[in-house]
Amino acid sequence: MIRRLLTFAVLAGLLVAATVWLADRPGSVTLRWEGWRVDTTVPVLVLAMLALMIAVNLLLRLAGALVGGPGRFLAGRRAKRTQAGYRALSDGMAALAAGDSRQARKLATRADRLLADSSLTALLSAQVHSGADAERHYQRLAERPETAVLGLKGLTEIAIKQGDKAKALELAARAWSLGGTTDGLAATLFDLQAGAGQWIEADATLAEAKRRKLLSGADLLHRQALVALARADQAERDGNAAAALDFAQAAHRADPILVPAAVKAAAALHRAGKTRKAESVLAATWEALAHPELIEAALTLAPMESPLDRVKRVEKLVRLNPDSACGHAALAEVALAAKLWGQARTHLEKAVELRPSAGLYILLARLEREEKGDETAARDWLVKAAGAGAEPAWTCQVCAKPADSWAIACPACGAVDSLVWR
Numbered sequence: 001m002i003r004r005l006l007t008f009a010v011l012a013g014l015l016v017a018a019t020v021w022l023a024d025r026p027g028s029v030t031l032r033w034e035g036w037r038v039d040t041t042v043p044v045l046v047l048a049m050l051a052l053m054i055a056v057n058l059l060l061r062l063a064g065a066l067v068g069g070p071g072r073f074l075a076g077r078r079a080k081r082t083q084a085g086y087r088a089l090s091d092g093m094a095a096l097a098a099g100d101s102r103q104a105r106k107l108a109t110r111a112d113r114l115l116a117d118s119s120l121t122a123l124l125s126a127q128v129h130s131g132a133d134a135e136r137h138y139q140r141l142a143e144r145p146e147t148a149v150l151g152l153k154g155l156t157e158i159a160i161k162q163g164d165k166a167k168a169l170e171l172a173a174r175a176w177s178l179g180g181t182t183d184g185l186a187a188t189l190f191d192l193q194a195g196a197g198q199w200i201e202a203d204a205t206l207a208e209a210k211r212r213k214l215l216s217g218a219d220l221l222h223r224q225a226l227v228a229l230a231r232a233d234q235a236e237r238d239g240n241a242a243a244a245l246d247f248a249q250a251a252h253r254a255d256p257i258l259v260p261a262a263v264k265a266a267a268a269l270h271r272a273g274k275t276r277k278a279e280s281v282l283a284a285t286w287e288a289l290a291h292p293e294l295i296e297a298a299l300t301l302a303p304m305e306s307p308l309d310r311v312k313r314v315e316k317l318v319r320l321n322p323d324s325a326c327g328h329a330a331l332a333e334v335a336l337a338a339k340l341w342g343q344a345r346t347h348l349e350k351a352v353e354l355r356p357s358a359g360l361y362i363l364l365a366r367l368e369r370e371e372k373g374d375e376t377a378a379r380d381w382l383v384k385a386a387g388a389g390a391e392p393a394w395t396c397q398v399c400a401k402p403a404d405s406w407a408i409a410c411p412a413c414g415a416v417d418s419l420v421w422r
């Protein structure tokens, strides 16, 4: 700013000095050309030359504007097109976020047409299209380093939908190896590795996910429990009882309400002669979550016990969490075996109140027959049993099929960690 002011002051000073110098020296000039004759003074001639220079300059600019016009007009149109493309792209993203997939698809096509750079529209296009179209768009994202993780994750999901788990696992592992903190990728890769029985790799994925802060808390611990449980199974098959015990206990510690982990840890402890510890593992889980398999496991700790001792064993466990249907049902069953009729009846009535089932009606029929020899009452209960709902069982949340026993992957559809008790 100061420099410009100084330049201006110097130029103005020079101009004034030159004008004064010229005015002080009025000499004359005569021009003759083609029969024309002009007589003038030097200052007027200098002014005339200046005026001519300015006029030529203006003319040149005007000519430049006329010649460059069409190019600028086209550039303006391109800019407008790009602007409209960006608007379609952002509106399409908004429509997608709002769940309006038809509008999003329309805007994605428009953005694709208006914007020359297809890498900009690939993400929106991949999400609004399906099948081969989506795959093509995700492929495009996967090719650029900046969007490779996103593209590979999209391709993984498509492979899962197509049932190609081997391809999905390969794609997810590639995306995972590129780093990044994409949501859901850790869980997807873990499930694929677990489904393929790659427990060491699945364990490494969990450790890395913890480091990248993608999995934490109960979710991480539950998955770690699944890995430990699977490795306990493997150690058992390999005949390595010590390792099986370690892994089973680790699974129980990681997720104390995972019933199969408690059952496996108790069995392994019992085999190792640590029956007291096995009892306390089952008690800890029962206290948080009443489940019939815990009672079953507690009874197998002492298979030769008398019926009365079995009643005592179950009572001791159920007392920690006394109001569940399965607790009352278990107490009724052992009381019935010990011929404690009154106790059996009380617990059966409570269990039926909480959750009626065919199994309970069959126990009631047994009670009528064994206590009183009342065949009519027994038959009535059996009729009721025939019309009662299904017993609770491990059921897959994905394919809805029941499984005979708990497993990490659903025996029917292979979904990992999908079995729930209901």
Ligand SMILES: [Zn+2]
Pocket: 396, 397, 398, 399, 400, 401, 410, 411, 412, 413, 414, 415, 418
């Ligand atoms: Zn299933």
